[in-house]
Amino acid sequence: MLIARTLAEARVYVSLAIAADQGVPAVEPPPMVLGSNLTEGADAWTYSSPAGDIAISYASEDACRTIGARFGLGVSRLVDAAQWAVVAATYARRALEADMAYTGGPDEDRSIVESNWEAAAEAVGEALKFLPDGAEVVPDEGVWSEFGRESRARNPALVTRAKLADDLEYYRGTLDDFRALYGW
Numbered sequence: 001m002l003i004a005r006t007l008a009e010a011r012v013y014v015s016l017a018i019a020a021d022q023g024v025p026a027v028e029p030p031p032m033v034l035g036s037n038l039t040e041g042a043d044a045w046t047y048s049s050p051a052g053d054i055a056i057s058y059a060s061e062d063a064c065r066t067i068g069a070r071f072g073l074g075v076s077r078l079v080d081a082a083q084w085a086v087v088a089a090t091y092a093r094r095a096l097e098a099d100m101a102y103t104g105g106p107d108e109d110r111s112i113v114e115s116n117w118e119a120a121a122e123a124v125g126e127a128l129k130f131l132p133d134g135a136e137v138v139p140d141e142g143v144w145s146e147f148g149r150e151s152r153a154r155n156p157a158l159v160t161r162a163k164l165a166d167d168l169e170y171y172r173g174t175l176d177d178f179r180a181l182y183g184w
Helices: 007-022 058-067 081-101 111-128 146-154 161-181
Strands: 002-004 038-040 044-049 052-057
Touching: 002 007, 007 044, 007 052, 007 081, 007 146, 044 058, 052 058, 081 111, 081 146, 081 161, 111 161
Parallel strands: 002 052
Antiparallel strands: 038 044, 044 052
């Protein structure tokens, strides 16, 4: 059985698996519904997903929520560095679209903009975890999925320290600018 660090990481993995099967980018996975496709066990949930069963430890989810690590502690064993970089860009596109449509009206929900910029930055952080100290590019063993290898082949700079650092700075800076503009 596959093991995810958090419920959010499990959803990202399933989204990538569905997208790869269908040959399309960024597919929303089926929602997790307790008692339907999400069952409780002694120590973990089991997510019965289109990509297979995935176990998510209660302790891991709790620890990650406590410290604010949406996708998990340590390095992912489900999603490779290139996949995380693509996921980050997907969240950033969603954030930018929502940001451009947002006018600051009292009936508008700004959390959509903020949560997507935050997720984009956190996904880049996940990709950065694959970079060994002093390395300028993620090694081949950090990009193991077919999707990741194809993405890296199309964009050789995808998982370089320089690009990931630039993306992280842009996502965080844009979120800070948004919050400053709308008084957060």
